[in-house]
Amino acid sequence: MYTTRVVDSVTQIIRLETGWNELLAHSSNATVFNTFGWAWCWLQIYWQQDYALKIILVESGTDLVALLPLYIQKSTGTCWFVGSGEPEAEEVAAEYLDFIVHQDYACSAELADCIKVQLEALKPYRLIFVNCCASSYVANLLREHKRALFSVSGAVYKLAIQNSVADTAMTFSKNQLKNARQCLNRFNAAPELEYVAFHSSDFSQNWQALQSLHQQDWISRGKNGAFHSEKFSRFHALMHTQQPQIRQAFVALRKKDEGHKDEMLAIHHYYLFNGHYYFYLAGTEKHKDSRLSPGLMLHVLAMQELSGQNATYDFLKGSTSNSYKEKFCGRGEAFYTITVFENSIRGSLQHWLVRLKLYARAMRKPTSDRRKP
Numbered sequence: 001m002y003t004t005r006v007v008d009s010v011t012q013i014i015r016l017e018t019g020w021n022e023l024l025a026h027s028s029n030a031t032v033f034n035t036f037g038w039a040w041c042w043l044q045i046y047w048q049q050d051y052a053l054k055i056i057l058v059e060s061g062t063d064l065v066a067l068l069p070l071y072i073q074k075s076t077g078t079c080w081f082v083g084s085g086e087p088e089a090e091e092v093a094a095e096y097l098d099f100i101v102h103q104d105y106a107c108s109a110e111l112a113d114c115i116k117v118q119l120e121a122l123k124p125y126r127l128i129f130v131n132c133c134a135s136s137y138v139a140n141l142l143r144e145h146k147r148a149l150f151s152v153s154g155a156v157y158k159l160a161i162q163n164s165v166a167d168t169a170m171t172f173s174k175n176q177l178k179n180a181r182q183c184l185n186r187f188n189a190a191p192e193l194e195y196v197a198f199h200s201s202d203f204s205q206n207w208q209a210l211q212s213l214h215q216q217d218w219i220s221r222g223k224n225g226a227f228h229s230e231k232f233s234r235f236h237a238l239m240h241t242q243q244p245q246i247r248q249a250f251v252a253l254r255k256k257d258e259g260h261k262d263e264m265l266a267i268h269h270y271y272l273f274n275g276h277y278y279f280y281l282a283g284t285e286k287h288k289d290s291r292l293s294p295g296l297m298l299h300v301l302a303m304q305e306l307s308g309q310n311a312t313y314d315f316l317k318g319s320t321s322n323s324y325k326e327k328f329c330g331r332g333e334a335f336y337t338i339t340v341f342e343n344s345i346r347g348s349l350q351h352w353l354v355r356l357k358l359y360a361r362a363m364r365k366p367t368s369d370r371r372k373p
Contacts, residue, residue: 006054024036042086043082046086052071072125126340154318155319155320157332162307318331
């Protein structure tokens, strides 16, 4: 027998911290993006007046067994995971989003029915769940839902770090393996190059260097880049100050010039959680020493540093085709955007209209390019 209650006040959410994180620790999808800390910082930066919190707690007796971290955007009539749905120009692009369910109850049909009832109670709203991987609880729960539409948004790219960089590189493509070896040889033969190992000190200084190189690259392509919105930087700074247990770390590749001044060639930013190194952002100087491939070199050096630490190197979401990440490891399970249309005649019509549009679009593509969601 399960009971439910709803937390609908942002000021009350802080009381959920202990129970939230304990439940996450006993779930099968304990990623940094599903932590209380990530959700709490997101709410402080991105909350708007027309939003309504709808965090649903499912309990068995006094035990918390499931948590649905949802909120509603009244102006659009949509319901999202907390940590998603912010304007595209400001987004932090959280991934692996999911309902948080205790692993001992994940196969309970009774719990699944209870959660479905709670979702049906949201019938005036369209549910939009982004960046949910294929094995997530929410994807399995809604896979046969008659009003749900699954659309592939990308794929998982991650690899297990082995005892040596040579062993880790066995997942690389043939050409990438050759390039990686060349990078290590060039680094070892160039005393002016310095690898700055994983570190969390001087967050502001490293963030500034990252922003400078990242924006320089994207603006040269005629695009805004991740730092276009000041909210993006404010969110990560808040994570750094308020959630120190969720470590943010940097690695860097520097070069000493003839005047013995350090020149930043590349810098990578990661979130570290449960032995996972989430490669989140990169900044690379692409107009100097391009033959060094500083971005690739930095990845290889970081993997070399992590050798023997039982770490997972997660590149986060990449394209399902022609992604540079696939040169490092095979494409993993799909990420989906799951849309559950409103429980109304209008919602049903919109559902079938979207399906027809997707079908027509697929039929216009060459057969080899068609992919079933």
